[in-house]
Amino acid sequence: MGDYTEVKVKIPFGNKYLDAIFSVPDKILTHGVILTHGAGGDMNFSHLVSLVAYLASRGLLCLRFTCKGLNIAYRTKAYKTVVEYLKSSGEYKLSGVFLGGRSMGSRAAVSVARQISQDDNEDFIHGLICLSYPLHQPKLQSKLRDEDLFFIKCPVLFVSGSKDEMCEKKLLEGVASKMKTPKKIHWVEKANHGMTVKGRTADDVMMEISTQVFSWIKEIIEQEYK
Numbered sequence: 001m002g003d004y005t006e007v008k009v010k011i012p013f014g015n016k017y018l019d020a021i022f023s024v025p026d027k028i029l030t031h032g033v034i035l036t037h038g039a040g041g042d043m044n045f046s047h048l049v050s051l052v053a054y055l056a057s058r059g060l061l062c063l064r065f066t067c068k069g070l071n072i073a074y075r076t077k078a079y080k081t082v083v084e085y086l087k088s089s090g091e092y093k094l095s096g097v098f099l100g101g102r103s104m105g106s107r108a109a110v111s112v113a114r115q116i117s118q119d120d121n122e123d124f125i126h127g128l129i130c131l132s133y134p135l136h137q138p139k140l141q142s143k144l145r146d147e148d149l150f151f152i153k154c155p156v157l158f159v160s161g162s163k164d165e166m167c168e169k170k171l172l173e174g175v176a177s178k179m180k181t182p183k184k185i186h187w188v189e190k191a192n193h194g195m196t197v198k199g200r201t202a203d204d205v206m207m208e209i210s211t212q213v214f215s216w217i218k219e220i221i222e223q224e225y226k
Helices: 046-058 072-088 104-119 169-178 202-224
Strands: 004-013 016-025 031-036 059-065 096-102 125-130 155-163 183-188
Touching: 004 072, 016 046, 016 096, 016 125, 031 046, 031 072, 031 202, 046 202, 059 072, 059 104, 072 096, 072 104, 096 104, 096 183, 096 202, 104 125, 125 202, 155 169, 155 202, 169 183, 183 202
Parallel strands: 031 059, 031 096, 096 125, 125 155, 155 183
Antiparallel strands: 004 016, 016 059
């Protein structure tokens, strides 16, 4: 595995700044990954840090950021700002980027991907990584947050717990079956929304998730160069 360096940055957002960290591999591949947290926590949430460490040590430039706030429109606007910041960065010349997040952060990533794909013939976004996508509120399965998913044009990876109280298995599978883009669902057996599994350590669960995410990204990149 290769080494990587962490670089703290402040990304201009309106009249304030978003705290962010680049994880820069010694030898960067052609693609990058942007990640953000759920409704609580920040960019140093353990799941994000663990995933970034796995991806960056395998050559993927990672940029994770903090955006406090429970308004999905605000979170989406911030995420789009971060995408534009990375795209315009003269320091890192990337062929494309994968957008991802945990829980509410994945909703924001999906909304951004939909917006950008509608704005122009955008080909910078090569995939979406949805960790614990919150398809519905607990016990409110009748009201699905699926409106943006049907407009996504890039490949999507869902990583969810089979016991996620905010993403009933059969409901996500139903939504995925109607999506027009390539998609994959990886179920973490017996995991809840927080990816906690009785009898398994957090590190063990995160290793399962990280290997799935990296192999999916690698597969997409390899298909692009065929």
